[in-house]
Amino acid sequence: MSISPRWSIPSLFALALAASAATPPPPPTAADRMFAEYFRAETERVHTGSLAGIATLDDWTSHRSQFRAELLEMLGLSPLPEKTDLQATITGRVDHPEFYVEKLHYQSLPGLYVTANLYVPKNLAGKKAPAVLYVCGHGNVKLNNISYGAKASYQHHGAWFARNGYVSMIIDTIELGELEGEHHGTYKRGMWWWNARGYTPEGVEVWNAMRAIDYLQSRPEVDGAKIGLTGRSGGGAYTWYTAAVDERVKVAVPVAGITDLHNHVVDGTVAGHCDCMFFVNTYRWDYAKLAAMIAPRPLLFSNSDKDSIFPLDGVVRVHRDVARIYELHKAKDKLGLLITEGPHKDTQELQVPAFRWFNRWLKNEDKPITIVAEKLFKPEDLRVFPPGGEPKDQRTTTIHESFVPLASPAIPTDAAAWQQERADWMQALREKVFRGWPAEEEMLQVERISSQQRGALNVAKWEFNAQAGVRLPLVIVSNGDAQSAQRVQVRVADDSEWAEVDEGRFAAPPADTAIVYVAPRGIGPTAVGGSEKDRVQHRRRYMLLGQTVDSMRVWDIRRAVATLRSRQLFGDKPITLSGTREEAVNALYASLFIDRLAGLELAAPPATHMKGPDYLNVLRFLDVPQAAAMAAERQPVKFTQANPDEWSWTAQAAKQLGIGGDRLRW
Numbered sequence: 001m002s003i004s005p006r007w008s009i010p011s012l013f014a015l016a017l018a019a020s021a022a023t024p025p026p027p028p029t030a031a032d033r034m035f036a037e038y039f040r041a042e043t044e045r046v047h048t049g050s051l052a053g054i055a056t057l058d059d060w061t062s063h064r065s066q067f068r069a070e071l072l073e074m075l076g077l078s079p080l081p082e083k084t085d086l087q088a089t090i091t092g093r094v095d096h097p098e099f100y101v102e103k104l105h106y107q108s109l110p111g112l113y114v115t116a117n118l119y120v121p122k123n124l125a126g127k128k129a130p131a132v133l134y135v136c137g138h139g140n141v142k143l144n145n146i147s148y149g150a151k152a153s154y155q156h157h158g159a160w161f162a163r164n165g166y167v168s169m170i171i172d173t174i175e176l177g178e179l180e181g182e183h184h185g186t187y188k189r190g191m192w193w194w195n196a197r198g199y200t201p202e203g204v205e206v207w208n209a210m211r212a213i214d215y216l217q218s219r220p221e222v223d224g225a226k227i228g229l230t231g232r233s234g235g236g237a238y239t240w241y242t243a244a245v246d247e248r249v250k251v252a253v254p255v256a257g258i259t260d261l262h263n264h265v266v267d268g269t270v271a272g273h274c275d276c277m278f279f280v281n282t283y284r285w286d287y288a289k290l291a292a293m294i295a296p297r298p299l300l301f302s303n304s305d306k307d308s309i310f311p312l313d314g315v316v317r318v319h320r321d322v323a324r325i326y327e328l329h330k331a332k333d334k335l336g337l338l339i340t341e342g343p344h345k346d347t348q349e350l351q352v353p354a355f356r357w358f359n360r361w362l363k364n365e366d367k368p369i370t371i372v373a374e375k376l377f378k379p380e381d382l383r384v385f386p387p388g389g390e391p392k393d394q395r396t397t398t399i400h401e402s403f404v405p406l407a408s409p410a411i412p413t414d415a416a417a418w419q420q421e422r423a424d425w426m427q428a429l430r431e432k433v434f435r436g437w438p439a440e441e442e443m444l445q446v447e448r449i450s451s452q453q454r455g456a457l458n459v460a461k462w463e464f465n466a467q468a469g470v471r472l473p474l475v476i477v478s479n480g481d482a483q484s485a486q487r488v489q490v491r492v493a494d495d496s497e498w499a500e501v502d503e504g505r506f507a508a509p510p511a512d513t514a515i516v517y518v519a520p521r522g523i524g525p526t527a528v529g530g531s532e533k534d535r536v537q538h539r540r541r542y543m544l545l546g547q548t549v550d551s552m553r554v555w556d557i558r559r560a561v562a563t564l565r566s567r568q569l570f571g572d573k574p575i576t577l578s579g580t581r582e583e584a585v586n587a588l589y590a591s592l593f594i595d596r597l598a599g600l601e602l603a604a605p606p607a608t609h610m611k612g613p614d615y616l617n618v619l620r621f622l623d624v625p626q627a628a629a630m631a632a633e634r635q636p637v638k639f640t641q642a643n644p645d646e647w648s649w650t651a652q653a654a655k656q657l658g659i660g661g662d663r664l665r666w
Contacts, residue, residue, distance in 0.1 A: 101120075132358060204400075625652075
């Protein structure tokens with residue numbers, strides 16, 4: 001597919017989000033179609049590989065522990081945090097004739113406070129009862145600027161369970177609790193460094209739920225071998241993830257909370273979800289693999305038929321794939337599919353079958369549901385902390401800044417230590433950071449689009465294939481015939497530099513040099529237009545596929561250099577790679593995977609991925625200064641518009657390793 005001759009192309013979201021647009025979208029451009037097809041093909045590739053090779057029960061059981069380890073890692077829970085003292089504190093009690101509610105908080109980690117309500121039946125007579133943990137969705141109650149937490153919104157579930165002989169605990173989320181944290185880092189806060197840290201708020205919600213189970217099992221009223229888990233929407237998602245990694249959950253009823261990658265990426269439902277719905281998809285899973293991790297425990301899929309953010313077709317596809325795993329376990333009776341009429345809403349039609357499912361599998365009962373789930377308390381009755389009495393040592397509101405630790409590499413002590421560190425980093429880059437790159441490089445396809453003379457300069461426009469279906473532009477500027485140049489300077493353009501190229505404003509190259517301008521995906525001709533929200537959702541699609549737009553730009557740079565080294569262009573002539581700002585960092589990382597570069601020139605590069613660009617998980621292993629030290633071993637690196645103080649790690653490492661000043665210049 002060729003994108004020429006257009007060099008300014010608007011957004012693909014005219015396709016993806018057309019249904020929600022207020023005005024008719026413009027006709028799709030070539031770039032719109034290119035990216036739509038790219039996302040479709042990548043989604044299908046991930047789906048096909050997600051459960052590939054699972055044909056027998058032995059296949060599944062032999063891989064299940066590996067899958068669990070991958071899932072924990074993608075949640076930011078590898079290694080699992082230490083289970084410190086919960087510091088569980090009951091702050092009050094509310095009575096009802098049939099049960100009472102304890103208002104409590106616990107610390108899943110020191111300072112990570114979780115507010116909760118515990119519903120306890122009054123008729124237990126010393127007997128232990130099964131317990132149901134209810135994890136809340138996005139249903140906060142806030143009055144006069146005081147948050148009462150989502151537990152006030154979902155209280156009717158806890159009340160129903162208690163009135164029917166269960167101990168039930170409802171826990172607030174970190175975003176919509178009495179302490180209001182953050183779920184929207186990439187969705188609308190511009191915190192793309194969440195990707196670089198390998199952070200998702202889903203991991204915190206899962207950890208909080210696991211610690212809630214610890215608390216339930218400590219209670220004398222609870223039969224710790226009979227724990228159920230449920231929630232809807234966001235709570236449905238937390239149910240899926242928690243039950244997948246914690247086998248103490250014996251019965252699960254996630255209400256909504258899951259669909260497949262096709263819905264999210266191709267159909268665009270990602271735009272309806274904050275970051276708490278997703279893992280960091282390092283290992284390129286589709287969501288049926290997540291759901292299958294619950295097998296063979298009793299699991300009821302619950303969804304409504306008109307749910308716009310968990311569409312029915314995707315839910316049915318996920319259920320179909322999971323059913324195959326239950327069949328391998330000979331446990332088809334433990335998998336249910338409930339579809340009711342209605343929108344994305346907490347309806348009685350969804351509630352009643354969930355209650356029956358828990359009765360069936362936790363109490364061995366199958367009788368009519370006669371008690372309606374209803375809200376019995378004012379929000380004020382259920383608040384754990386008195387207004388203004390929130391703990392001063394809390395870090396719930398900022399847990400995204402510390403939940404996944406940053407790597408803190410030491411200056412290498414000697415060449416042997418450095419060699420091992422460098423090998424570990426390169427392995428991490430291949431397996432954890434850039435795992436979403438194509439498995440194989442395809443045959444190069446380069447095509448000259450146009451050539452014109454501008455004074456003494458020859459300007460030629462070319463296109464090359466970065467990967468299947470993704471074609472990107474090159475502009476080659478030379479004095480006379482480009483092939484006669486003795487050296488090549490490759491400029492990885494950002495938006496501002498490509499605008500100059502588009503306007504024909506070029507720096508005149510030396511007589512023996514060709515300057516090549518490369519626009520990686522999303523820049524110049526393939527720039528995403530539309531609203532800012534459209535552009536954000538475009539970036540989030542990559543993330544769901546185990547990529548980021550920046551990690552794929554690193555791939556594009558690699559492919560551009562390979563193209564320039566083809567016989568059709570410059571062959572083995574020396575190439576210097578350069579970039580500005582974030583594209584300087586993308587060029588830096590590309591250089592780690594390109595042999596025989598003549599040099600690397602970095603203008604105004606950010607000195608940390610906390611400021612960009614974002615690659616999945618990279619900050620768990622290294623930051624930009626460490627990548628720069630590795631690059632300086634491979635070819636000379638020249639910094640301009642860079643504060644040497646920000647690069648002191650690079651300079652100290654180079655000095656320790658004897659990397660000369662000719663290899664690292666400021």
